[in-house]
Amino acid sequence: MILAAFEPFGGRRENQSERVVREVAAAPPRGVDVDVHILPVTFARLPGAMRALVAQPGQALVIVGEAAGARALRLERLAVNLIDARIADNAGARPVDQPVLRGAPLALLSTAPVKRLAAAARRKGAVVELSMSAGTFACNASYYLALSWSPVPVLFVHVPARLAAPRRHLMVVALGAVIGAFPERKD
Numbered sequence: 169m170i171l172a173a174f175e176p177f178g179g180r181r182e183n184q185s186e187r188v189v190r191e192v193a194a195a196p197p198r199g200v201d202v203d204v205h206i207l208p209v210t211f212a213r214l215p216g217a218m219r220a221l222v223a224q225p226g227q228a229l230v231i232v233g234e235a236a237g238a239r240a241l242r243l244e245r246l247a248v249n250l251i252d253a254r255i256a257d258n259a260g261a262r263p264v265d266q267p268v269l270r271g272a273p274l275a276l277l278s279t280a281p282v283k284r285l286a287a288a289a290r291r292k293g294a295v296v297e298l299s300m301s302a303g304t305f306a307c308n309a310s311y312y313l314a315l316s317w318s319p320v321p322v323l324f325v326h327v328p329a330r331l332a333a334p335r336r337h338l339m340v341v342a343l344g345a346v347i348g349a350f351p352e353r354k355d
Contacts, residue, residue, distance in 0.1 A: 197348030233307035288349030294342035
């Protein structure tokens with residue numbers, strides 16, 4: 169299982185996605201090997217980072233980002249072919265109304281069984297929400313690129329941007345339940 173998170177951005181010193189992913193990787197679900205990668209929050213570097221990421225071997229790719237509006241673990245159902253940055257990325261770029269990939273479809277659905285993963289996590293007591301899109305910043309761009317290029321199922325998950333230790337533990341449990349529920353690939 170490839171688990172990716174993001175570096176800090178917006179002047180912050182940490183990104184909750186990285187903390188949650190590292191905690192899940194430290195104690196993954198039984199039978200799940202986790203390979204952690206940290207993605208840049210720089211639009212110019214993101215395509216190269218995503219090409220390298222999708223070239224890694226694994227049964228699935230789960231990308232985790234943080235969202236100010238998330239209240240629970242949020243499974244994103246689709247990515248849109250749009251970058252519309254409300255803030256600058258870590259290199260100072262702030263693209264507006266730009267496609268993630270020129271000439272590509274407007275939106276791509278997750279290739280992971282989103283509803284089934286959410287139901288499996290809920291059966292383990294995790295609080296999980298479904299969301300229609302990963303937004304229009306780096307989270308969405310990474311999801312769109314992964315869905316365009318990955319040979320394995322891809323899911324994007326948002327965690328709340330502000331997480332005290334007790335709530336972060338709940339996100340770790342919920343994310344562990346989601347990745348533990350991924351179906352085994354038969355190659």
